[in-house]
Amino acid sequence: FTVTTFGESHGPAIGCVIDGCPPGLSISAEEFRGDLDRRATGRSRYTSQRHEADEVEILSGVYEGRTTGTPIALLIRNTDQRSKDYGEIVQTFRPGHADYTYWQKYGIRDPRGGGRSSARETTMRVAAAVIAKKWLAERYGVRVRGYLAQIGEVTPDAFDWDAVEHNPFFWPDTAQVPALESYINALRKSGDSVGARVNVVADGVPPGWGEPIYGKLDGDLASALMSINAVKGVEIGDGFAAVSQRGSQHRDEMSMEGFASNHAGGILGGISSGQSVAASIVLKPTSSILIPGHSVNLAGEPTEVVTKGRHDPCVGIRATPIAEAMMALVLVDHALRHRAQCGDVGHVTPRIP
Numbered sequence: 001f002t003v004t005t006f007g008e009s010h011g012p013a014i015g016c017v018i019d020g021c022p023p024g025l026s027i028s029a030e031e032f033r034g035d036l037d038r039r040a041t042g043r044s045r046y047t048s049q050r051h052e053a054d055e056v057e058i059l060s061g062v063y064e065g066r067t068t069g070t071p072i073a074l075l076i077r078n079t080d081q082r083s084k085d086y087g088e089i090v091q092t093f094r095p096g097h098a099d100y101t102y103w104q105k106y107g108i109r110d111p112r113g114g115g116r117s118s119a120r121e122t123t124m125r126v127a128a129a130v131i132a133k134k135w136l137a138e139r140y141g142v143r144v145r146g147y148l149a150q151i152g153e154v155t156p157d158a159f160d161w162d163a164v165e166h167n168p169f170f171w172p173d174t175a176q177v178p179a180l181e182s183y184i185n186a187l188r189k190s191g192d193s194v195g196a197r198v199n200v201v202a203d204g205v206p207p208g209w210g211e212p213i214y215g216k217l218d219g220d221l222a223s224a225l226m227s228i229n230a231v232k233g234v235e236i237g238d239g240f241a242a243v244s245q246r247g248s249q250h251r252d253e254m255s256m257e258g259f260a261s262n263h264a265g266g267i268l269g270g271i272s273s274g275q276s277v278a279a280s281i282v283l284k285p286t287s288s289i290l291i292p293g294h295s296v297n298l299a300g301e302p303t304e305v306v307t308k309g310r311h312d313p314c315v316g317i318r319a320t321p322i323a324e325a326m327m328a329l330v331l332v333d334h335a336l337r338h339r340a341q342c343g344d345v346g347h348v349t350p351r352i353p
């Protein structure tokens with residue numbers, strides 16, 4: 001199950017091609033709406049105010065509402081792009097942006113804003129993962145869910161999965177939502193941005209997914225999650241907190257009633273243990289801010305950059321569905337690989353619940 005995407009933020013369209021999806025899965029264009037809306041800009045006051053319809057067209061790989069096993073091509077036309085020359089932006093390297101590295105690599109500046117480096121690209125990952133999530137749920141009962149676990153210095157006081165889908169922050173504590181609203185409003189007024197942490201968990205993953213060395217489940221997850229725009233850190237299970245733990249604390253003891261804890265994040269030796277697969281990502285504060293910053297221009301002269309436009313004060317707010325998508329895409333690929341090599345799971349004992 002592989003996905004490639006194409007398109008630029010300010011081009012005519014974005015899209016993806018999914019290879020290796022099993023045949024027979026029922027899917028319709030309407031089913032993409034939920035997750036695409038969760039990720040989209042302009043759906044609340046606390047994200048970028050670019051208004052995109054994000055309507056999916058299924059171009060191939062689906063016949064009479066079912067996947068055929070052939071490549072699935074999905075397309076979303078950009079409807080609120082600004083294709084005109086970005087003028088000032090194209091002459092300078094915005095600090096913290098990919099402008100400078102793209103220039104050093106390709107020697108070409110796409111005059112249409114962030115182009116391929118824009119988080120707009122993540123739309124197609126979320127679209128592809130709608131199919132992955134559905135197959136994982138139907139075939140194995142796997143559910144992939146995420147939430148915002150920290151924004152700036154604020155962490156949740158309480159945790160409730162039900163709260164997560166009922167506020168624009170994917171925040172697990174409803175009581176804190178008004179405070180978060182004020183926090184983001186003040187941040188926007190100050191012209192600055194802030195980082196965030198997103199946790200993502202897959203329940204129902206059977207033991208056995210992942211490879212021992214090349215293609216470890218945690219290795220592939222780390223790579224997939226790190227590939228999300230603005231991600232600067234990835235943790236599996238306890239992650240970096242393990243530095244101060246003892247072995248007696250970190251190892252997850254077992255009995256036939258189950259695992260006593262899940263410090264490992266559901267992965268041992270690169271292979272799923274049957275526990276929930278848990279990962280965490282940190283997204284940097286958005287680089288597009290109204291506070292002037294020093295940089296250089298194409299002529300090599302010093303310059304000051306202020307990035308105006310329709311930007312997110314915290315890109316992490318919209319990252320929850322993206323993190324879920326990347327985890328689902330890794331899991332579906334490993335599910336198929338495991339099935340191909342070992343057949344279906346569940347034939348060895350003892351099996352810890």
Ligand code: EPS
Nearest residue numbers: 041048050113114118119120309310311
């Ligand atoms: C983004 C900048 C903004 C966001 C965009 C991500 O776009 P624009 O170039 O239009 O100002 O709106 O996000 C999306 C369009 C999207 O669908 O996620 C960036 O620099 O990453």
